[in-house]
Amino acid sequence: MLSRFHLGRMACLSAAILAGHLVAARPAAACPAPLPAAAERMSLGVTEAHVARREAVRVLAIGSSSTEGVGASAPDRTYPRLLEQSLRAAWRGTPVEVTNAGIGGETADRTLARLAEVLSQPVKPDLVIWQVGTNDAITGASEAAFRVRLEQGIALVRAAGSDLIILDQQYYPAIPDHARYERFVGLVAAVATGAEVPVFSRYALMKDWNRQDPGLLAGMLSSDKFHMGDQGYACLAQALGRDILDAVTPRPDPLQAVARAKRPPLPGSTALKRG
16 A cells, blocks of 8 residues: 555665665765565556656656755755765766756746646656645644645646655754644545555655654754754755655566576576585
8 A cells, every 4th residue: 555655664675785876975974774675566657667668768857945945055965965876876878857846935836837838839758756745734724625636736747747756844943833744644645546656755754854863854954943954955855866766766576586496497408516
């Protein structure tokens, strides 16, 4: 079930397999241990097909300040730029472009209008990463209206034939109304699960950092204690990149492996000797 992805389990994958393919602004050791890996991978069929054929992969990162990179020390420290570097390093020979379409302060309705405009163009993104929900939760938006916007956005991306990952709200210590905020986080998970769309839960990832050590989370945030800083964006890009790489990397079929192991030698064949 795709529901296993939400609440942060997508935030970590087979680090031992994929870590060697990632390039980040900081060493991997700078990021804390990830949450338990999801039992299932996200489905990114369009992106996977492009990578398999070594065709250009166009990624649209759209949302508000977390996508724009408010809190980062420079444009090349934002999560979309770091994600682009990681994917280019992993998919050598495949052109990758991650467009940063983040505008600080936006709520879902404004981002949705921009998303509709982008998807109406002849050349469409292969993968959309839609960061959504923080401003709606803290500015008094209607929960019912927010649900409708989520459903509309998912429908738009599906109609365009693009892959979609939803990036949910961030966790930060000064959330004014935890109950309301978590209802919005839950709405993202519920709507996406119902539509079978993967969610990368920043909320669960960052909340776990705080659970491990409040100082750890503080080191991921900028001086305003709300937006991520360079370290937070680097770890977000690393974790999200691992999920994307895992989704498009073929895994060996264990049944075929067993069949090959049990296959009898051909008549007259000579066993290879290792010296």
